[in-house]
Amino acid sequence: MTAAVLFENVSRHFGAVRAVDAVDLAVAEGEFFAMLGPSGSGKTTCLRLMAGFEQPTAGHIEIFGETAEGVPPYRRSVNTVFQDYALFPHLSILENVAYGLMVKGAAREERRKAAEDALAMVKLPGYGVRRPGQLSGGQRQRVALARALVNKPKVLLLDEPLGALDLKLREQMQEELKSLQKSLGITFVFVTHDQGEALSMADRIAVFNDGRIQQLGTPEEVYKQPRTRFVADFVGSSNILPPEFVAQLGAAPQFASLRPEAISLGQSGHGRLVLDGTVLSRSFLGAANRVLVIVNGTRINVMSPAAASIPAEGDPVQLSFDRTDLHLMEAAS
């Protein structure tokens, strides 16, 4: 099967800055693909390379088997939902949504019908006569989505689409985007710096840092088996244990990650590794308690269920975890 988007050794350098550096990736058709990373990690540049706003310095890009280098944005079968939505302020909502059809020369009645259908799909029926300035942030987001989808793109690119929304709206939109993607069957490529968003929505995640992909895999793989320290640190809030510490546990002397929620306070079960430490601090997070424990000079975060009893600060405490939860990582950062 041809990949929806294929990057072969793609680089985009701005002078001495390697925004994207020798990236290989293949987004499968119908996939919900997330590009996750801190700002400046190259994820947005990758998205812009797919959209055609940037051209690669080196390497090869294909969209559904067709070479994309040198093809301007207006001749690509991809559409983008912009971070600031980029709705046209001088056009009505209906004209905004119908814009893509208008420039392609669709008949007036046809594009009005299509735009109204698209607005209904994003749950904004009857909003066509309004102006972008009269809508809330969440509504503009939906309009931006409708404006992109009305063109029936083969790939939909989303640049931090939920970044400007408040928490509750964001969770609701996550659900909606996911179900929309399922029902339409369109390939979604999604840029975000929010690991929770990436984990909950994506079929696969590419974790970016310094213009390179650190790891590419399913949310579960990326979360449970981080390949590098960066991934362990960025995806979730894993404990990163130094090689000396890991050696004491009887494993190879490498950096290892240990998820806070994989650790229990006190001894529990057989065959688990046990560490003795002292409670440094604790904080109540609602559903859980976060306890910071110091073991042989190494700080370890423990996520403990709210119901469990928590020792006081300064008290000695025993930590236990399953050996399989200790995940060894590659030496590279």
Place this chain on the structure above:
Amino acid sequence: MRSDKSASAPFGLKIAAAGGLLFLHLPLLLIFLYAFTTEEKSYQFPPPGLTLKWFAVTWERADVWQALWLSVRVASISTMIALVLGTLCAAAVSQTRFFGRETISLLVILPIALPGIITGIALRSAFSLADIPFSFWTIVLGHATFCIVVVYNNAVARFRRVSGSLMEASMDLGANGFQTFRYIILPNIGTALLAGGMLAFALSFDEVIVTTFTGGQQSTLPIWMLQELIRPRQRPVTNVVAMVVVIVTFLPILGAYYLTRDGDQIAGSGK
């Protein structure tokens, strides 16, 4: 209290405002008044009598029509040149980053900060060095130097408020460069261009200094008026022409004011 628009201003402030307005506009009213006087050699006050005959006399004078027609042509062509070059300059400076961008921005604005006499002398020496005879086009070139600035200033301010992602969004939705200009850029900067163009037209229409250096023997309307004051012949004719100039330049400036006043709603970005 400050936001209370209905509160009446103190008496002293009203007097000051009235004084300021009188100072600005009383001389204009005098010009208008003497367009109707019956006496043609000197301006005595009060005018011995009022008449409308100078309007008819002005209408018959070929030299007035010639000067007016030259001024209108110069102002129109300079404004058009300024619209094209000023907009292109503003687009380059506000939409892209390149080496020397700030310098170019400053250099474009410089001609309006320079005294007109410097611009005039510079152009005149340049023309004579290059052996270019004075013509309609030398006047147009002189006027275009400051008209570009006005258009550029208006356009650059509006370009800054039009988010760059609008253009990318348009391209992304399938519009080529021309369609993006026509459907997205032009509607967003249109009023700014119209306002800039009107101001440029008004500036060019009453320009004297640069024109004296680049016009040779030709008389634009303001130059013609200056000559009339030195060699009085049917003096009130000058006043009639002055009235017309006031009206012709005032209308576009008023239009520009109203067009840019509402700019905030037009160019608000999608944020």
